[in-house]
Amino acid sequence: MSTPTRRLINIPIRVEAAAPRPAPTHAHPHHHEHAAHEEASASCCSHDDCCAPGDLTAPVSVANSQAAPEGADRIRFRIDKMDCPTEERLIRNRLEPMAGVVRLDFNLIARELTVFHQLKDTSTLAAALTELDMAPTLLEVGQKAAPLPQAVPLHMKLQLALAGLAALAAEVLDWREAPLWAIALAASLAVALSGGPTLKKGWIALRHLTLNIYFLMTLAVLGAVLIGKWSEAAMVIFLFAVAEAIEAVSLEHARKAIQSLSALAPDTANIWRQGHWQSVPLDGVAEGERMMVRAGERIGLDATVLKGPAALNEAPITGESMPVDKHTGDPLFAGSIVVDGVVEAQVTATAGHSTLARIAAAIQEAQAQRAPTQRFVDQFARYYTPSVVVLAVLVALLGPWLAGGGALHWVYQALVMLVIACPCALVVSTPVTVVSGLANAARQGILIKGGVHLEQGRLIKAVALDKTGTLTAGRPTLTDVITLQRYNAQNALRIAASLDQHSSHPIAQALVAAWRERDPHGALAPVEHFDVLAGRGVKGRLLDQHWQLGNHRLVEELGLCSPELEARLETLEIQGKTAFVLLDEQGAVAILAMADTLRAESRQAIEALDALNVKAVMLTGDNQATAEHIAKQAGITEVRGNMLPADKLDAINQLVAAHGAVGMVGDGVNDAPALARATVGIAMGAAGTATALETADVAIMDDDPRKVAQFIRLSQATSRVLKQNIALALGIKAVFLALALGNHATLWMAVFADMGASLLVVFNGLRLLRLKA
Structure with missing residues (x-):
């Protein structure tokens, strides 16, 4: 069976990273034409090594941004006492200035740190982390870290309960104007039971000149004690410890959501x-x-x-x-x-x-990437915190002179401002939100390889979609059996399948499969003298006569192409189908047509994109007529056919110039240059394709094109939550800062302002875990 020269189905051949493409046992005429088409399609990438993801993505994409820096070794630590951006900043301040340290990658959810370095002796890294009281454990290459301990173990809950009673007792004694020593005793007990970790981290931050929440909280508690506010000091440290515990439990929830994705295989x-x-x-x-x-x-x-x-x-x-x-x-x-x-x-x-291991590795790397909003927030916090600390110092020094009142009163107001100054809520909001979005997507079979891609999805204004394997099933399907004389459709199909059973070409095998589906218990006829008619079709002897199955060219060369037959073939070809004619010794018996059919979900996928005001464009190597026929069925108005990989790359450049952010959806190696150039490259059917997992920014694990719109909706939802969290964090800070400047805020109110905001943004971010995009 051969393909008409003027119509060609582009059946993609997926190239797996581990194995070369097997050669067919019997050459099929269609195979030669398709191979030529693939060779032309690969003209911009004639060697396997030039299609490596690193080469394709380096100039234009961040998909490979987690690769080790050139000349750097990698070492990985589990950091048991690192669970929020405050500890990350402390570690960065300590390790980044060290000679030989090239880059630090943090995974706060898994409490892991990867150090890229050029050190001969890495013991200095572990020593520095131990000095910071981070409890580091070196992880060997490929080693799985032990399960993390419970966020708030039972003994900590008991300590917090006793600390709460002691802090409440201190408040009651203060209200009843009890002796100072009694108030101090109850407050000291509360501080001892709940404040140890905070005060220790505050001391470490002070030694390393780091303005973090622990330093500011420690300063506020010590300041309150020095001015005689014992009950306030006790309540502040207790409330802070409770909020830290609740935040730890919330982050543990996000951590388990991620771990559930990568711990699916049995032991x-x-x-x-x-x-x-x-x-x-x-x-x-x-x-x-x-x-x-x-x-x-x-x-x-x-x-x-x-x-x-x-x-x-x-x-x-x-x-x-x-x-x-x-x-x-x-x-x-x-x-x-x-x-x-x-x-x-x-x-x-x-x-x-395995595919599961590759997914787990991709999620691990995705958590280490810093999303654009997170980078902005980190930079903002770097200037915001010192600014408020300077303001607090000015309030303490200038308050008595400018507004009157005692010095201790203004010192107290300055301490309140120091607690408000910590940007903890602002900084913790982004990683929790991004990780929740990544986990939600992975549960829906959408693997997003970093927060940057999760955020960029909302910007997409146009999506370019490859046809074969993306909008269509990617494999030929028998669509028509038209009988012309003597034989019914089932008999004609049986004879054609008997001839094609000797070919391993996908189109021939699809025809055989179609016959088996229609007659599962039937038997194919034995074929003698089987032969290939190069570029035209196949022939053989069965049922006591000679048969040929071939394309339009074969029929014309045999002089059997009547006006009626010509019209039928032309009609099928205009519909984007590949037509073949079955001939016996007396002439044409039947016409069989094959086509790469539209996926059932494709039209819904395009409608979903239209609802998001995202323009859909089809890019395909097929001829324009075939492409337009499929596009019309899918509801796509802009179609570009006859495209080689270099043409698809040019098309993406044009779409970027016209629309700004552009997504590219494809499933094959030939789509790799366009996938890399697009704002977000989206690979289809990545569960079976190692290359797609490595090349694309987003990998849709099955073949459902509707998930492109799901990804964009999830990106939009993530952006909304990020904006809400930033507004919440800054808004609450602004309100309590105004109260502090107006002498209406107390220390425990300031703690509520800081940790209450942190809990709000964490819980808001965790909502994304349950979102149905």
């Missing part, structure tokens, strides 16, 4: 060894081994089905809620669940290299 797998099934730890399973998974069990490793069938829940990987039927040869992804049947499969990737 062991049933492997066939020494003549029987054995339970083997995942780390001990090699590629190529035979694995069995029963109903109700999780797939431990990526594999290919050997025996089935079985139904799998792939929602943990792809976000697809409906079970997916798996048959011999189908891929299995680690983390998915067998819901019906028993499956035997051959392992295709070891524990550290």
Whole structure:
């Protein structure tokens, strides 16, 4: 079977990172034309190494921004006492000035620090972290960190309860005008029970000249004690400890949401060894081994089905809620669940290299990237805090002179301002919000490789979509069987399938599959003297006569192209279909047409983009007529056909110039240059394609194009929450700062202003975990 020279279905051949493309066992005429088309398509990228993600993305994309700096080694620490940006800033101030330190990457949610360095002796790094009382633990390459301890263990809860009683007692004694020693005793007990960690961190911050919340809180408590405000000092330290505990529990919730995504694989797998099934730890399973998974069990490793069938829940990987039927040869992804049947499969990737492991690594790197809003907030806080501290000092020094009143009164107001000065709520709001957005997306089968891409999605004004494999199924489907004489449609299809069973080309195999689907119990006829007619079709002898199955060119060369046949072929080709003619010894018997059909979800995907006022543009290597036919079905008005990879790159440049932020959606290596150039590159069907996971900024794990609009909506929601959090944090600070300047704020009110705002923005950010985009 051969393809008409004037019509060509562009069936993408996915290039996996680990394996070359297998050659067909029998050359098929369509294969030669398609191979030529691919060779032309790859003209701007003629060698495999030039298609490496690093080369493509370096000039124009931040997708590879987490790569190690050139010439730098990497060392990773688990930091048990680092759970908020305050500790991050303290560590940065200590380590970044050290000779040989190139870059620091923080993962606050997992409490991990990666140091890129050029040091011969890394013990100085651990010593510096220990000096900061951060409790560092060195993690070896590939080592999984031990589970983090409970955010607020039982003994801490008991201590806080006793501290609360002591602080309340100090307040009551103060109100009853009890002796100072009694108030001081109760207050000291409250401080001792709840203030140890805060005061210790405040001392460390003072030694390293870092203006953070612990330094400011320590200064406020000591200042209150020095001016005789014992009960206030006790209440401040207690309230701060309670707020810290609540914040730690909230962050633990975000942490568990992330961990639940990367801890989906079981610890062991049933492997066939020494003549029987054995339970083997995942780390001990090699590629190529035979694995069995029963109903109700999780797939431990990526594999290919050997025996089935079985139904799998792939929602943990792809976000697809409906079970997916798996048959011999189908891929299995680690983390998915067998819901019906028993499956035997051959392992295709070891524990550290499965799709699930790649997703976990991408999420890990995404958390280390600082989103644009987070970078802005960090820079703002760097100037905001010292400014308010200077203002507090001026209030203490100039208040008695400018407004009258005692010096202690104005010192107290200055202490209130110091507590208000901490930008904790402002700084903690962004990482919690971004991580919640990343976790929500991953649960829906959308892997976003960094906060920068999560924020940029809302800016997208136009989306360019590849046709084949993105809007269409990416594989040929039999659409028409038109009989011309003597034979009915089923018999004609059986003869064509009998001829094509000897070819391994995707179009030939699709025709055979279509016949099996229509007649599952039927048998194909044996074929003798099978031969390929290069560029035209195939021929063979069956059912006691000679048959040919070929394209438009073959029919014309045989002189059998009547006006009626010509009209039928032309009609099918205008519809974007590839037509073939079945001929016996007397002439044309039937016309069979194949097409890469539109996905059922594609029209909904375009409608969703239209609802967001995002322009959809189709880019495809197919001819313009075929492209326009598919575009019309999908509801796309702007179509660009006959495009090589370099043309797609030019098209993205034009769209960027016209619209600003542009998304590119594709599924193949040929789309990589355009994916890299776009504001946000979105890879389709990334669960089965290592290249897409590495190249794109956003990876849609299944093949559902509707998730492009979901990503944009989630980005918009994340932006709204970030703005809300910034407004909340600064608004509350402004109100209490005004109260302090007007002599209406107390120390415990200032603590509520600071930590209350922190809790508000954390809880607001966590809302994104439950958002349905």
